[in-house]
Amino acid sequence: MRDSGKQGRPDGAQPLIKNALKSGKDLSQGERTAITTRIAQMLALDLQPYSCVENRGFKELMNHMEPLYKIPSRTTFSRTIIPELYRDSHGYEGENARGLPGRQLYQPHLPLTFNVEMRSFALENRSVTESHTACNILEHLQAMMDNWELPLQKLPVYVVMDNARNFRAALTGISCVPMQCMGHTLQLAIKDAEEETAGVPAILKKCREILKEAICVELATSETTVPNLAPQEWKAVTGLVKALEPIVLGTKDLSEECTKLVKLCTTATDVEELSKL
Known part of the structure; x- marks a missing residue:
């Protein structure tokens, strides 16, 4: 039971x-x-x-x-x-922002961050929906910094930007150290070199067409209408790959934890200035 x-x-x-x-x-x-x-x-x-x-x-x-x-x-x-x-x-992040050194300002969406000993805090991110004039950009920059009560009179401000004229003009209205984005600058250099080097655009167009179809071995045996590269063009492609090797190394440096930008923000000069606060 x-x-x-x-x-x-x-x-x-x-x-x-x-x-x-x-x-x-x-x-x-x-x-x-x-x-x-x-x-x-x-x-x-x-x-x-x-x-x-x-x-x-x-x-x-x-x-x-x-x-x-x-x-x-x-x-x-x-x-x-x-x-x-x-x-x-x-309030919590604001206290951290006021208590730690180093400010950086990024574009295009105007996020406000700061990096201290590899610690990064995203304080604010704004989408600029109106016209991207220097006046509008400056207004958003000042509003974000005022919103977080950053002691700009005591600490250096670094603004990382692209090479746009409107953004450079906006920075004339605030006290800061303008810095061009390394990755963006590298991309602009590649694009300019591609357009100004004779024959390169045509070669790159052919390469894209080839990669859309299949592998190179298939191209040699099939009756495809995709244009192939001439021997001289293959040599030019080899030269292009070698010329782009420094760009690859630069991109790897940008991806590492300790970038040149952070190193610049923690130079001995900055440390000396911070010690006086």
């Missing part, structure tokens, strides 16, 4: 969720707030829409994980919880 106290579930099984709900225990305010904050952080970090909290699958998951928790509505997240999370994060 079975023990009547064990009918309905095997030995050692955990109490059913519905039985636990009958115990009268409820979540504390602190527990509810902690779960809500985690959900808000998920929405922000994963760039999820507010409607995610009202999806059936998400509701079933939360009900399985914590049946006593009631998910706030999408409106509550968008109007209250996420704005509060932003204000808290804004």
Whole structure:
């Protein structure tokens, strides 16, 4: 005979969720707030829409994980919880920004970041929807720096940019050290050399056509209409590959953790200036 106290579930099984709900225990305010904050952080970090909290699958998951928790509505997240999370994060990162040396400003979307001993914090990223005039760019730069209360009078400001005239003109309105983006400059140099070297554009066009079809061995045996390269053109391609080797090395340097830009921002001159603060 079975023990009547064990009918309905095997030995050692955990109490059913519905039985636990009958115990009268409820979540504390602190527990509810902690779960809500985690959900808000998920929405922000994963760039999820507010409607995610009202999806059936998400509701079933939360009900399985914590049946006593009631998910706030999408409106509550968008109007209250996420704005509060932003204000808290804004204040925390702002204190870090004011307490650490080194500021850098990047373009084209005008994100505001700073790097200190290989630590990078993205403070703000703006999309410039209006005309990219020098006046508009300068207005956005000043607004971002004012928004984070950066002590520009005490610390050097480095602005990394492309070679556009409008951006160079905008930087004349603030006290900063303008720096051209190395990767962008290399790309411009390659493009200019390609256009100005006789025969190179035609050769590159042929190479693209060849690669669209198949491998070179197939080209030698098939009756394809794709134009092939002449022996002299193959020699020119070999020369192009060799000429681009320094660009490859430069690209590798840009991809390394310790870039020339960071080294420049931590020179002995900067250290000496920071020690006076």
